[in-house]
Amino acid sequence: MLSVAILAAGKGTRMESSLPKVLHKISGKSLLQRVIDSCIELNPDQIFVITGHKSKEVQDSIQNNKKIHFVIQDPQLGTGHAIQVLCKEVKENKGKLLVLNGDVPLIKPDTLNRLLNLHNSKNADVSLITTSKKNPHGYGRVFLKEDLIERIVEEKDCTNQERLNLLINAGVYCFNWENLSKIINKLQSNNNQKEIYLTDTISLLKNSISLEIDDDGELQGINNRIQLSTCEEIIQNLIKEKHMLNGVTFINKASCSISEEAEIGKDVIIEANTHIRGNTKIFNNCVIGPNTFIENSKIGLNCEISNSTVYDSQIIDHIKIGPYSHIRPNSKISSFSKIGNFVEIKNSQLEEESKVNHLSYIGDSIIGRSTNIGAGTITANFDGQKKHQTKIGKNSSIGANTVFVAPINLGESVTTGAGSVITKDSKDNSLAISRTKQVNIENWERKKS
Numbered sequence: 001m002l003s004v005a006i007l008a009a010g011k012g013t014r015m016e017s018s019l020p021k022v023l024h025k026i027s028g029k030s031l032l033q034r035v036i037d038s039c040i041e042l043n044p045d046q047i048f049v050i051t052g053h054k055s056k057e058v059q060d061s062i063q064n065n066k067k068i069h070f071v072i073q074d075p076q077l078g079t080g081h082a083i084q085v086l087c088k089e090v091k092e093n094k095g096k097l098l099v100l101n102g103d104v105p106l107i108k109p110d111t112l113n114r115l116l117n118l119h120n121s122k123n124a125d126v127s128l129i130t131t132s133k134k135n136p137h138g139y140g141r142v143f144l145k146e147d148l149i150e151r152i153v154e155e156k157d158c159t160n161q162e163r164l165n166l167l168i169n170a171g172v173y174c175f176n177w178e179n180l181s182k183i184i185n186k187l188q189s190n191n192n193q194k195e196i197y198l199t200d201t202i203s204l205l206k207n208s209i210s211l212e213i214d215d216d217g218e219l220q221g222i223n224n225r226i227q228l229s230t231c232e233e234i235i236q237n238l239i240k241e242k243h244m245l246n247g248v249t250f251i252n253k254a255s256c257s258i259s260e261e262a263e264i265g266k267d268v269i270i271e272a273n274t275h276i277r278g279n280t281k282i283f284n285n286c287v288i289g290p291n292t293f294i295e296n297s298k299i300g301l302n303c304e305i306s307n308s309t310v311y312d313s314q315i316i317d318h319i320k321i322g323p324y325s326h327i328r329p330n331s332k333i334s335s336f337s338k339i340g341n342f343v344e345i346k347n348s349q350l351e352e353e354s355k356v357n358h359l360s361y362i363g364d365s366i367i368g369r370s371t372n373i374g375a376g377t378i379t380a381n382f383d384g385q386k387k388h389q390t391k392i393g394k395n396s397s398i399g400a401n402t403v404f405v406a407p408i409n410l411g412e413s414v415t416t417g418a419g420s421v422i423t424k425d426s427k428d429n430s431l432a433i434s435r436t437k438q439v440n441i442e443n444w445e446r447k448k449s
């Protein structure tokens with residue numbers, strides 16, 4: 001029987017934030033959700049998430065899972081106190097109890113498995129992960145005696161001599177739960193922080209062993225925003241390395257961010273300051289950026305998107321977007337189309353080879369194949385209460401500065417005169433024009449003042 005306890009009750013004072021620490025995000029996912037996702041991979045029987053500070057907010061943030069039970073620790077008197085509350089609340093303290101700090105978000109399931117295997121093979125009372133850190137500041141120091149751990153001393157309780165020890169406690173423990181529950185209430189708070197430390201269980205248990213690993217960043221704990229940013233960098237490097245090995249070029253890697261879910265094809269070039277968020281899929285041979293933001297969108301083969309933003313949309317193949325285009329949710333731009341400078345598209349469908357090249361707003365519209373939308377064209381889709389649709393048939397040629405007052409429906413091969421305000425539907429092959437005729441007054445002189 002494997003149970004997991006995730007410690008997530010603390011405030012995170014050193015974050016200087018109104019948001020509970022474990023709800024801060026790295027690469028779009030909260031620290032707590034990351035820890036939960038890692039331990040779900042182990043297929044445990046039950047997961048206890050211990051919350052306290054702003055517990056409702058923390059509990060509401062978590063994706064539903066039948067195995068998760070919440071335990072409230074109020075007040076929060078330390079990591080050892082959190083486990084005292086758990087042991088009291090849960091009737092059966094049996095099997096293995098894996099305890100994870102909610103602020104160590106990059107821990108890998110493989111590493112957790114290694115710890116469990118070691119724990120089983122040595123039949124230990126407690127097994128925990130250690131690593132040797134060049135700069136161990138802030139971490140508990142682990143003191144070994146032969147093969148066993150003798151004690152852990154928190155940074156704030158260390159003597160100058162003890163502080164020189166580089167071996168740190170990662171905050172990842174596997175306990176024999178029955179043996180832990182026998183000593184858990186013996187923990188005291190006679191230390192410099194006046195807290196009940198979970199780490200004091202080590203000297204109370206007999207068979208305390210450690211798994212020392214070479215840390216590639218997965219053991220990084222987060223107490224402040226500098227460490228939050230360190231973790232973001234670690235995770236971003238891993239994501240980008242994966243894509244580079246799969247055939248993606250980054251022109252200026254450090255200035256870009258890519259979500260974990262993003263899929264990117266071969267020979268894609270990501271230019272500087274480009275951010276790919278959420279569930280985005282980019283197919284082969286695209287050039288994305290510089291200065292581009294794409295979220296939850298699909299970008300087909302051979303597209304070029306520069307200095308633009310794209311949200312929740314589908315961009316099919318061979319399309320050029322930008323510079324300075326804004327594609328808003330629920331848009332579909334079909335193959336060989338072009339969206340140009342200062343163009344906003346929202347909830348619209350553009351068929352193949354259509355062009356909206358300059359200074360336009362196209363909202364709630366369907367634009368037919370090979371239609372050219374002249375510079376400055378606007379769909380006036382909102383009557384103050386409701387949004388309405390604009391439909392323009394294929395092969396149409398829309399004059400510059402046309403305003404379509406929706407709802408409006410134009411047939412195929414329609415031409416509109418530049419500067420027209422179109423309020424009536426028009427049939428196939430017609431010219432729609434609505435503007436006053438130009439008057440030229442000859443020999444006209446400005447009045448002299």
Ligand code: UD1
Binds near residue numbers: 008
């Ligand atoms: C803890 C360890 C330290 C280790 C480090 C690894 C203790 C006493 N120290 O220190 O040895 O090197 O983690 O990152 O455990 N929490 C509760 N209830 C509380 C207090 C804290 O649930 O009453 C939670 C926090 O929300 C956090 C986790 O426990 O997720 C760790 O607490 P934190 O105060 O950050 O401990 P550290 O000082 O980092």
Ligand code: CA
Binds near residue numbers: 223
């Ligand atoms: Ca911490």
